[in-house]
Amino acid sequence: MKKKTVLFSILLMFLGWSAILDASAQKRTVTGKVTDAETGELLPGVTVRIKGTMQGTVTLSNGTFTLEEGTSSDVLVFSFIGYKSKEVPIENNSIINVALGYDVLGLEEVVVIGYGQIKKEDATGSLVAVSVDDFNQGAISSPQDLLIGKTSGVQITPGSGAPGSKATIRIRGGASMSASNEPLFVIDGVPVESDDINGISNPLATINPDDIETFTVLKDASSTAIYGSRASNGVIIITTKKGKEGQPFSVSYSGEFSVSTANKRLDVYDAEGYKAMVEDLYGAGSVQAQALGDANTDWQDEIYSAAIGTDHNLSFSGGLKSLPYRLSLGFNSQDGVLKTSNIERKSVNLNLTPQFFDNHLKASLSAKGSLVNNTFANEDAIGSAIGFDPTHPVYSGNNEWGGYWQWIGTNGIPLQFTPDNPVSLLNQRDDQSDVYRAIVNLSLDYKLHFFPDLSAVVNVGFDISDSDGERYVSPDASWMYQNEEIKGEMHLYDQRKENKLLDSYL
Numbered sequence: 329m330k331k332k333t334v335l336f337s338i339l340l341m342f343l344g345w346s347a348i349l350d351a352s353a354q355k356r357t358v359t360g361k362v363t364d365a366e367t368g369e370l371l372p373g374v375t376v377r378i379k380g381t382m383q384g385t386v387t388l389s390n391g392t393f394t395l396e397e398g399t400s401s402d403v404l405v406f407s408f409i410g411y412k413s414k415e416v417p418i419e420n421n422s423i424i425n426v427a428l429g430y431d432v433l434g435l436e437e438v439v440v441i442g443y444g445q446i447k448k449e450d451a452t453g454s455l456v457a458v459s460v461d462d463f464n465q466g467a468i469s470s471p472q473d474l475l476i477g478k479t480s481g482v483q484i485t486p487g488s489g490a491p492g493s494k495a496t497i498r499i500r501g502g503a504s505m506s507a508s509n510e511p512l513f514v515i516d517g518v519p520v521e522s523d524d525i526n527g528i529s530n531p532l533a534t535i536n537p538d539d540i541e542t543f544t545v546l547k548d549a550s551s552t553a554i555y556g557s558r559a560s561n562g563v564i565i566i567t568t569k570k571g572k573e574g575q576p577f578s579v580s581y582s583g584e585f586s587v588s589t590a591n592k593r594l595d596v597y598d599a600e601g602y603k604a605m606v607e608d609l610y611g612a613g614s615v616q617a618q619a620l621g622d623a624n625t626d627w628q629d630e631i632y633s634a635a636i637g638t639d640h641n642l643s644f645s646g647g648l649k650s651l652p653y654r655l656s657l658g659f660n661s662q663d664g665v666l667k668t669s670n671i672e673r674k675s676v677n678l679n680l681t682p683q684f685f686d687n688h689l690k691a692s693l694s695a696k697g698s699l700v701n702n703t704f705a706n707e708d709a710i711g712s713a714i715g716f717d718p719t720h721p722v723y724s725g726n727n728e729w730g731g732y733w734q735w736i737g738t739n740g741i742p743l744q745f746t747p748d749n750p751v752s753l754l755n756q757r758d759d760q761s762d763v764y765r766a767i768v769n770l771s772l773d774y775k776l777h778f779f780p781d782l783s784a785v786v787n788v789g790f791d792i793s794d795s796d797g798e799r800y801v802s803p804d805a806s807w808m809y810q811n812e813e814i815k816g817e818m819h820l821y822d823q824r825k826e827n828k829l830l831d832s833y834l
Contacts, residue, residue: 355399358424361392362406364480365427371408373477374428379403379415389483409462409478456480456545460569463540467586467637469662469671470533471540471566472497479545482562487529491635491662492671492702494530499547499562511562512555516679516694518769518789518829519555526823527702527761527795534698534765534793536658536675538582538641541569568694570679571645571652578645586637590665593632599624599718621720627713630722631750635663651682668754669705673698688780690773697766702797704759713750722751729806730756742806749806756805761797766790769829787831796822 362374370391377384378398384405387393395404398418407413411428418424456479463474472495476484481500487493502509513520515535525531546554546563555563597605603620610616643656658675675698683690724733728740732755735746769789776782801808803816 355397356418356422358395358398358404358418358422359393360424360426361390362387362408363391363425363427364411365429368427369480371411371428371480372483373480374406374408377405377407379405386477408480409458410456456482456547458543458545460541463537467584467588467639467662468537469637469639469660469673470495470530471535471537472530472532474537474540475543475564479543481547482545488707489664490529490666490669490705490707491637491664492528492530492533492700494524494532497564499545499564509561511564512559514555514563514565515696515767516566516568516769517692517771517787518767518791518827519558520767520791520827523825525763525765525793525795525825526821527797528700528763529702531793533671533673534675534700534763535566535696536641536656536660536673536677536698538639538658539568539656539675539677539696540566542567568677568679568696569643569645569654569656570681570692571647571654573647573650573652573683575645575647575652580641580643580645582639582641584637584639586639586662588635588637588663588665590628590632593628594714596628596714597718598626602718621717623719623721625718625721627716627718627750631667631709631713631754632665633667635665637662650684651680653681654679664705666705666707666710666754668703670703672701675699685777688775688777690775692771692773693769695766695768698764700763700765702761702763704761706753706757706759708748709750709753712748712753716747716750722749728804730802730804732756732806734806736806742809752805753807756802757799758801759797759799761795763793763795765793767792782834784834785832787829789829791825791827791829793825794823796820 362371362376363369364371372387372389372391374387374391374393375384376386376393376395378395379402383397385393385395398404400419403415403417404424405413405415406426406428408428410431412431414426414428416424416426458475458478462478464476464478468474469491472484475482476486483496483498483501485496487495497511498509499511513532520531523531528534544565544567546559546565603617606620607614607617637660639658639660641656641658643654645654647653654677656675656677658673658677660675661670661672663670675696678693678695680693681691720733722733723731725731729736729742730752732749732752734749734752735743737743767789769787771788772786774784776784797820799817799819801817805816808815808817
């Protein structure tokens with residue numbers, strides 16, 4: 329009897345421990361926020377990962393995160409560029425707040441500022457440097473895509489999603505309700521034109537991302553001391569790759585191929601559901617029901633397609649004694665998921681960095697040229713595809729109004745205030761542009777022989793863009809019919825912008 333009692337007690341203990349272990353391993357949701365240990369500033373884009381797994385998340389723009397499927401035995405790893413990684417066990421916590429400190433080793437890094445290069449530890453202002461090893465990977469068509477989620481206090485919101493579209497960039501939020509909140513971009517010492525260039529959505533799309541070596545973000549008032557009031561929204565300094573002295577001649581090639589799709593679409597009625605709705609509202613024999621067709625058209629399928637992208641880069645670099653050099657050629661073509669949209673860029677970049685007089689005179693010549701060809705899609709087709717009747721076909725079967733089905737009155741004239749055929753909106757408009765851009769800079773830095781701690785610097789450069797384009801709409805486009813007249817459209821434009829630079833200082 330005693331043996332049975334002992335066995336029963338052991339069984340109860342085993343079941344109790346099993347219940348405890350099971351409870352401890354129960355999955356839970358963990359939330360929290362990540363801040364800078366010194367300033368208390370919230371850090372967006374911090375990677376929060378369960379140690380030993382690929383499961384994790386990143387902090388939002390307000391520095392907060394939510395991680396599901398965590399257990400009390402898991403350990404969270406918090407990592408961010410420029411900061412020390414930190415491990416925190418979940419245990420019984422459902423809220424975990426973490427403060428990350430700077431990575432001391434990173435302070436030895438040399439960063440580019442307005443007046444040259446210094447060690448990060450010697451910088452008095454607030455700045456962040458992101459190098460090529462930290463850039464985002466994948467199909468990158470514009471430079472700002474390399475920087476998304478890589479720096480605290482810098483919010484980059486993509487635009488429409490069209491290839492080469494402009495992104496909204498804010499450093500520590502907006503500062504004005506009426507004036508521009510865009511930061512100043514400085515490319516190899518040249519402050520570039522930040523205003524829109526006719527014929528291209530994003531002026532930065534003229535720069536080949538593969539040529540970029542580092543981004544330096546100046547975030548405080550010290551940037552205005554260097555560049556004036558135009559830097560009041562912060563400065564992003566872009567430095568391109570250069571050759572190194574003594575480097576052997578090398579040839580490098582990189583290529584990418586990508587396919588993009590619109591994986592999320594608005595859930596709308598198909599033809600059968602649309603007919604049922606109309607008959608339920610107005611009756612099967614109503615005028616509205618009789619206006620329905622016999623087709624079953626998914627209009628979103630008709631305007632979207634897989635977007636093909638290719639990117640090819642070829643570079644030659646080396647160092648002939650005191651003449652380090654790098655020459656690169658680039659070609660990028662990216663379709664949009666909305667049919668008829670495309671951006672194509674051809675670029676060339678040359679960097680020479682010789683030194684003379686026992687390295688007392690440092691010269692840097694940077695020359696960049698690009699040709700960007702754009703084809704813009706009519707984005708009105710997106711809204712039209714959502715609201716157009718799915719019981720009608722794409723084509724009418726005759727040659728009137730370009731052959732596209734459209735709401736036509738008994739007099740053969742397009743009805744006013746009716747949706748436009750989404751496919752005709754795309755195919756009956758041709759909107760193209762060509763943009764040429766050149767950015768050249770020559771910098772001379774002379775360290776005085778009799779006073780080596782004093783340098784004389786002269787910086788000369790220019791940024792020139794030349795663009796032209798045309799937008800043509802077919803005269804038989806039904807949605808262009810106005811005031812009982814058939815009207816097409818031909819809009820031509822051109823623009824030339826010049827930005828010249830001369831700096832000299834000791």
